[in-house]
Amino acid sequence: MTVLALIGAQDVQKLVDAVALGSIYALMAVGIGLVFGVMRLVNFAYGQLVMAGAYALYLSSRHGASTLEAILVCFAVVIGLALLMEVVAFRRLRQATPATMLVATFAISYLLQSIAVLWFGTLGNIDPVLQDLRRPFSLGNVYVAKITVVTVVVAALALATLALLLNRTTIGLQLRAAAADFVTARLLGVRGNAVVAAAVVVSGALAATVSVLLPVAQSPLITPDYALRDTIFVLVAVVVGGIDRLLSATLGGFAVGFAVGLMGGFLPTRGEWPFTSSIYIDSALYTAVILVLLFRPTGIFARRGQRAVERV
Amino acid sequence: MRRVEALVQLAGPAALLVLVGVVGSFMDRAREIEFRNALVATAIVVALYVFVGNSGVLSFGQVAFVAVGAFAAGEMTVPADAKEGVLPNVFSLIGDHTIGNAESLLLATGLGGLYALLVGIPLMRLSGLAAGIATFAVLGVTFNILRNWEKIGPGPQTLSTVPETTDLLQGTVGAIAVVACAFLYQRSRLGRQLRATREDPAAAAAAGIDIHRQRLWAFVLSGALSGFAGGLLVHARGTLETRDVYLDLTFLSLAMLVVGGMASLWGAVLGSLLVSGLDSFLLNAENGQIPGLEAPAGTRLVVVGAFMALELGLPRRLRERLRPQAQGAPVEQPSGQS
Amino acid sequence: MLEVEDLEVRYGAVPAVRGVTLQVAQGEIVGLIGPNGAGKSTTLHAIVGLLRPHRGDIRLQGRSLRQRPPEAVARAGVALVPEGRRIYADMTVEENLRLGMAARPTRAGVDEDLDWIYSLFPVVKEFRSRPAGALSGGQQQQLAIARALIARPRVLLLDEPSLGLAPTLVRVVFSALAEIRARGVTVLLVEQRAQRTVAFADRTYVMANGRLRMTLHPADAADSDRLVAAYFGA
Numbered sequence: 001m002t003v004l005a006l007i008g009a010q011d012v013q014k015l016v017d018a019v020a021l022g023s024i025y026a027l028m029a030v031g032i033g034l035v036f037g038v039m040r041l042v043n044f045a046y047g048q049l050v051m052a053g054a055y056a057l058y059l060s061s062r063h064g065a066s067t068l069e070a071i072l073v074c075f076a077v078v079i080g081l082a083l084l085m086e087v088v089a090f091r092r093l094r095q096a097t098p099a100t101m102l103v104a105t106f107a108i109s110y111l112l113q114s115i116a117v118l119w120f121g122t123l124g125n126i127d128p129v130l131q132d133l134r135r136p137f138s139l140g141n142v143y144v145a146k147i148t149v150v151t152v153v154v155a156a157l158a159l160a161t162l163a164l165l166l167n168r169t170t171i172g173l174q175l176r177a178a179a180a181d182f183v184t185a186r187l188l189g190v191r192g193n194a195v196v197a198a199a200v201v202v203s204g205a206l207a208a209t210v211s212v213l214l215p216v217a218q219s220p221l222i223t224p225d226y227a228l229r230d231t232i233f234v235l236v237a238v239v240v241g242g243i244d245r246l247l248s249a250t251l252g253g254f255a256v257g258f259a260v261g262l263m264g265g266f267l268p269t270r271g272e273w274p275f276t277s278s279i280y281i282d283s284a285l286y287t288a289v290i291l292v293l294l295f296r297p298t299g300i301f302a303r304r305g306q307r308a309v310e311r312v
Numbered sequence: 313m314r315r316v317e318a319l320v321q322l323a324g325p326a327a328l329l330v331l332v333g334v335v336g337s338f339m340d341r342a343r344e345i346e347f348r349n350a351l352v353a354t355a356i357v358v359a360l361y362v363f364v365g366n367s368g369v370l371s372f373g374q375v376a377f378v379a380v381g382a383f384a385a386g387e388m389t390v391p392a393d394a395k396e397g398v399l400p401n402v403f404s405l406i407g408d409h410t411i412g413n414a415e416s417l418l419l420a421t422g423l424g425g426l427y428a429l430l431v432g433i434p435l436m437r438l439s440g441l442a443a444g445i446a447t448f449a450v451l452g453v454t455f456n457i458l459r460n461w462e463k464i465g466p467g468p469q470t471l472s473t474v475p476e477t478t479d480l481l482q483g484t485v486g487a488i489a490v491v492a493c494a495f496l497y498q499r500s501r502l503g504r505q506l507r508a509t510r511e512d513p514a515a516a517a518a519a520g521i522d523i524h525r526q527r528l529w530a531f532v533l534s535g536a537l538s539g540f541a542g543g544l545l546v547h548a549r550g551t552l553e554t555r556d557v558y559l560d561l562t563f564l565s566l567a568m569l570v571v572g573g574m575a576s577l578w579g580a581v582l583g584s585l586l587v588s589g590l591d592s593f594l595l596n597a598e599n600g601q602i603p604g605l606e607a608p609a610g611t612r613l614v615v616v617g618a619f620m621a622l623e624l625g626l627p628r629r630l631r632e633r634l635r636p637q638a639q640g641a642p643v644e645q646p647s648g649q650s
Numbered sequence: 651m652l653e654v655e656d657l658e659v660r661y662g663a664v665p666a667v668r669g670v671t672l673q674v675a676q677g678e679i680v681g682l683i684g685p686n687g688a689g690k691s692t693t694l695h696a697i698v699g700l701l702r703p704h705r706g707d708i709r710l711q712g713r714s715l716r717q718r719p720p721e722a723v724a725r726a727g728v729a730l731v732p733e734g735r736r737i738y739a740d741m742t743v744e745e746n747l748r749l750g751m752a753a754r755p756t757r758a759g760v761d762e763d764l765d766w767i768y769s770l771f772p773v774v775k776e777f778r779s780r781p782a783g784a785l786s787g788g789q790q791q792q793l794a795i796a797r798a799l800i801a802r803p804r805v806l807l808l809d810e811p812s813l814g815l816a817p818t819l820v821r822v823v824f825s826a827l828a829e830i831r832a833r834g835v836t837v838l839l840v841e842q843r844a845q846r847t848v849a850f851a852d853r854t855y856v857m858a859n860g861r862l863r864m865t866l867h868p869a870d871a872a873d874s875d876r877l878v879a880a881y882f883g884a
Binding site for chain 3: 128173176177180185186187
């Protein structure tokens with residue numbers, strides 16, 4: 001408590017909020033990293049899964065669904081959409097180069113955003129689910145929003161479950177094998193499509209979790225470009241962390257979320273020169289990703305001596 | 313024989329662009345704008361093609377060069393008496409000087425090329441996915457700074473009162489000029505060397521081709537042409553906002569290039585005109601200007617997006633079937649030759 | 651058991667295997683030798699579905715494997731021990747073995763099979779909780795064969811299993827192969843070591859430039875190097 005007294009209650013709140021944003025980004029990073037692991041596909045359209053989930057929450061609660069029902073609908077929609085993407089688009093791209101796949105998911109991202117514009121317009125809708133978790137509770141003289149704690153706990157639980165799945169189950173073992181060497185896994189009889197589907201479902205479940213948390217932790221206004229900026233940040237984070245390894249990608253996600261949270265909280269909001277205020281967070285992150293790609297292509301958390309560059 | 317074929321490669325697209333210009337001149341004012349836009353879009357896509365098509369390396373960065381060219385050309389041609397109002401906070405170099413249309417296009421070309429050179433020197437070492445992400449990051453930084461730094465532009469405001477000097481004639485001549493540059497480059501020794509690296513980087517390197525340098529040349533030329541196209545763009549529209557030269561334009565220009573087939577000049581030009589036409593048609597449908605076809609707002613990007621997603625996904629098998637020698641293509645990369 | 655008929659495989663427009671026909675009967679050990687680039691590995695890759703044949707057919711007990719994905723070929727009972735072993739270095743030895751179970755037709759009898767495999771390769775049992783990457787090359791080769799065997803394959807394909815191994819380990823691998831055949835598993839062995847393979851296998855095909863050039867028998871073993879060299883004029 002003496003430390004808290006030193007840095008001030010306000011600062012502690014900002015710090016805790018940054019941890020929450022880091023947790024959300026970590027979830028997204030795992031979702032993107034998991035699919036990348038087995039398919040070598042960077043899914044630019046991951047944010048649109050989160051967007052679809054948030055609209056599902058909005059729509060189902062507008063039709064009178066309870067919170068639990070709305071969340072279930074959200075998971076069903078997001079996982080269904082993720083599988084649809086895999087079956088309709090990704091499966092045809094298995095042999096394409098990573099760059100072609102990136103352009104393709106970029107196109108899918110645009111397609112889904114446009115469909116959202118068509119369906120809901122650009123003005124935005126409020127997602128009411130779990131919004132009462134915004135209310136703070138106090139710890140001494142520090143006020144923390146309940147959602148902040150919920151986010152961190154849910155993220156930790158989700159990641160722990162995933163770790164169990166990967167390390168203790170057969171499909172988890174096969175997922176890890178496919179990520180390390182897909183061809184050999186298939187030679188051993190591991191069904192390629194089943195493993196990819198498993199990765200896509202888990203990745204979708206993580207996106208759905210983010211769909212529930214993000215509108216409470218951040219803005220509840222759902223627009224067609226919802227979570228787009230977050231996705232781009234997470235993509236950056238995953239590259240910075242080292243996209244080849246799930247753990248380091250997760251750390252990258254957390255680090256970037258935490259950094260964005262901190263910079264948003266502590267930097268001045270306006271500055272005369274670039275990189276002097278929080279409006280230049282984007283530039284700082286993008287510059288970081290360029291530097292990492294140039295100097296540590298395997299990512300900063302990855303072990304040294306890994307083959308990389310082209311696989312990034 | 314080869315010479316004739318080569319000339320068709322240049323004359324074909326050029327004739328097509330002239331046709332667009334001529335047909336456009338018979339249209340009323342509202343339609344004419346669409347023709348001008350199509351010509352500018354062609355210039356942007358061909359500029360992109362110069363790098364992506366010849367090198368086979370993905371780049372999201374060209375729209376950043378378009379943005380730099382567009383803002384530079386736009387800001388410097390805003391009439392002196394309007395500058396204070398449109399660009400209240402800029403450096404005096406920008407605020408106190410006004411240049412003509414031709415100079416502004418030259419400036420846009422130069423800045424686009426220079427920016428591409430600065431970015432390209434480190435980045436051209438990358439390829440594949442890394443190149444895609446790094447160039448996307450360049451686009452992100454460019455957008456973020458242009459949108460917020462009011463000393464070099466309007467920041468989040470709209471740049472307006474830019475003279476609309478890109479008429480059909482200038483648009484046509486401009487687009488043809490870009491096509492001609494692209495044509496001359498790919499016929500040149502430099503262009504042929506770069507294309508060799510696209511087919512087989514290892515063999516090209518073994519033959520003594522410096523891949524990094526060849527890519528850099530193409531990137532700089534592409535950046536200069538992108539800047540020039542940006543100049544055409546701002547002078548066609550008269551107003552410009554940072555969002556106009558960010559993700560939507562990146563997406564559209566990539567879509568145009570992909571639809572036409574990434575590896576040929578003809579493809580780039582045809583793809584641009586086709587998607588531009590489709591885009592304008594759907595925009596009109598959205599605005600209710602086409603009797604009997606009323607599309608809701610947003611249709612346009614849905615259709616273009618679907619078009620591109622299909623183009624990237626579906627025809628692979630088709631193309632494979634058309635090329636019998638591709639049959640033995642590995643299901644996965646083979647681990648090693650026997 | 652395994653029949654390859656008029657197989658042609660191309661890389662792009664370049665044919666790597668041009669009209670290969672071969673049979674491996676139930677319980678037989680057949681060798682396939684030849685210089686680098688002869689098309690030996692390519693033949694194996696086509697059999698297991700990693701490469702699509704341009705022409706020809708591959709049959710397992712009369713049923714065509716053509717156009718089947720690698721996992722389906724594995725599940726049909728064809729196991730490949732790939733060149734370079736392709737062990738999952740970050741996983742434990744036991745996890746590597748568990749992965750091999752994916753192609754196994756039934757869970758029944760796993761324990762008996764494991765006992766047998768451990769008796770063939772005691773090191774695999776000894777190091778089963780270690781990361782596979784920590785094993786020596788020869789130990790990894792044993793693990794790779796063990797991993798293929800746990801799937802209880804009908805046909806075992808091996809791509810240069812003795813590559814880079816010390817002579818004592820080569821003996822371990824070859825004697826294991828003899829026991830594997832004794833269990834009724836059919837073996838197709840791709841090798842560089844001509845003499846050893848010819849002496850060991852029931853029949854050995856010699857491959858060059860994508861074609862089978864001749865067939866050698868154990869009786870030819872002493873002369874095999876000379877015969878092969880004479881044929882290629884080397």
